Amino acid sequence: MSVSISSLQQLLFELSGVLPADSSPLFAVTRQVKLHANETYIREGDKDRRLAYIEKGIMRAYTLKQNGDEATLFLRWEKQFIASHDTIIHRKPSRFVYRALEDVTLLEIDYDILEEVMKVHPRFEPLRNFFLLRMLSESLAIMEAFVTLSPEERYRNLLAERFDVVNRVPDKYIASMLGITPVSLSRIRKRMLEKGK
Amino acid sequence: MSVSISSLQQLLFELSGVLPADSSPLFAVTRQVKLHANETYIREGDKDRRLAYIEKGIMRAYTLKQNGDEATLFLRWEKQFIASHDTIIHRKPSRFVYRALEDVTLLEIDYDILEEVMKVHPRFEPLRNFFLLRMLSESLAIMEAFVTLSPEERYRNLLAERFDVVNRVPDKYIASMLGITPVSLSRIRKRMLEKGK
DNA sequence: AGCAGTGGTTTACAAAAGTTAATTTCCGGC
DNA sequence: GCCGGAAATTAACTTTTGTAAACCACTGCT
Secondary structure (H helix, E strand, O other): OOHHHHHHHHHHHHHHOOOHHHHHHHHOOOEEEEEOOOOEEEOOOOOOOEEEEEEEOOEEEEEEOOOOOEEEEEEEOOOOEEEOHHHHHHOOOOOOEEEEOOOEEEEEEEHHHHHHHHHHOHHHHHHHHHHHHHHHHHHHHHHHHHHHOOHHHHHHHHHHHHHHHHHHOOHHHHHHHOOOOHHHHHHHHHHHHHOOO | OOHHHHHHHHHHHHHHOOOHHHHHHHHOOOEEEEEOOOOEEEOOOOOOOEEEEEEEOOEEEEEEOOOOOEEEEEEEOOOOEEEOHHHHHHOOOOOOEEEEOOOEEEEEEEHHHHHHHHHHOHHHHHHHHHHHHHHHHHHHHHHHHHHHOOHHHHHHHHHHHHHHHHHHOOHHHHHHHHOOOHHHHHHHHHHHHHOOO
16 A cells, blocks of 8 residues: 555544545545656646645646746645646646656546545545645745745745755756746855855 | 625536525525725734635735735735635634725635534535635736746736726735835836836 | 766846835825 | 825935856766
8 A cells, every 4th residue: 555545544534534444435546656857747738637645756847938948836745735736727738847856756636536536425525625725825825925035035934944855956946936046046045155154 | 685695606506506595504604794995804813714705895915024014915806715814724823914905895704614514515515615726726826927927027917917906906015915115116117108118 | 087968156247126215196084 | 175194206325136158066978
């Protein structure tokens, strides 16, 4: 039995008292996906409504700006959910690319199938609410950082909260997530070193 | 019968075929709230898990930065949902203030009560999913704007998409939503006028 | 060992944003 | 209509960021 299934069963039990033994209708329609570093999971234009739980590794979602540069929207890592949001929310082809930054193991489900399962087994609904609230919470925290903090403060924040993740990811993606250029991030790092940490 | 209830009943029917007549367990626990311009709906520190549908008017959510300035996180207007997200997502006292920018009419429900209703009547779940997906969608769109667009582009975007709203709201709140100062927004407006619109 | 490619830093310059304060415009209440 | 306060603009100056290009450092490959 996969690690992901165990932790999600555990979560489901905590959320609504559903026993692992009663969770088979749900996990019967999930499947494990392995990606190697740098492999693309979802391509621009893809229509699949993929939702996945990250067992191992880091994923990156990005899109192309008008000028052709990549803009990283977010990173997701172990124990987080990642979802093709254009397809799930709007039923439109994805404008984003989702790609593995490291070797990644996912537990994947198709959102259409999830909806079918939910219709028949409403006892799983708390799990859907959980992941929606989680993603909403993360998005709001990022929004909040953009309106309350300067780029340097956002970077300090990220270091304080996710040092491990920052260290596993090339700076240029961190910069783009922070809404600045790699050159600018480099200068921020320099200023932080000079001015007594 | 309130306008909001009608439109939400309509929405519920579209989402899952629930007839208005069958929606009373839900709407029995909602109540209409009227705020006058500038009145505070949720205060910093409030613990109520308020969720509301905006029938009329514009609401603003803001928090205080370290330096004491207000930072506007978002605006919400007619036909949108507004939720005390700290209390609903994390069960923590709200770090944000929610305030009416104009005279506002809301249809309010307590999230704890909503959960009770959902437990007994799972047929209403699609409505909860709808509002969560809607809020998630809006947050992601804002995040996307921050990583892909310059302040000027974000402002142009906002004008193109929500000209009516921008015109009903003082510029300083718009500026803060865009992550810049009012002085900077003023300069952007000037540049836009000079350079042939 | 040598080489190519990527990512990070540095430099020099232009453009934009922050800050503070003065000034003007706008608006609501009387 | 007048007045007072809030909002917006302007100005002067500082700081930060963007941009483009050169340079450096590291890695993986043959």
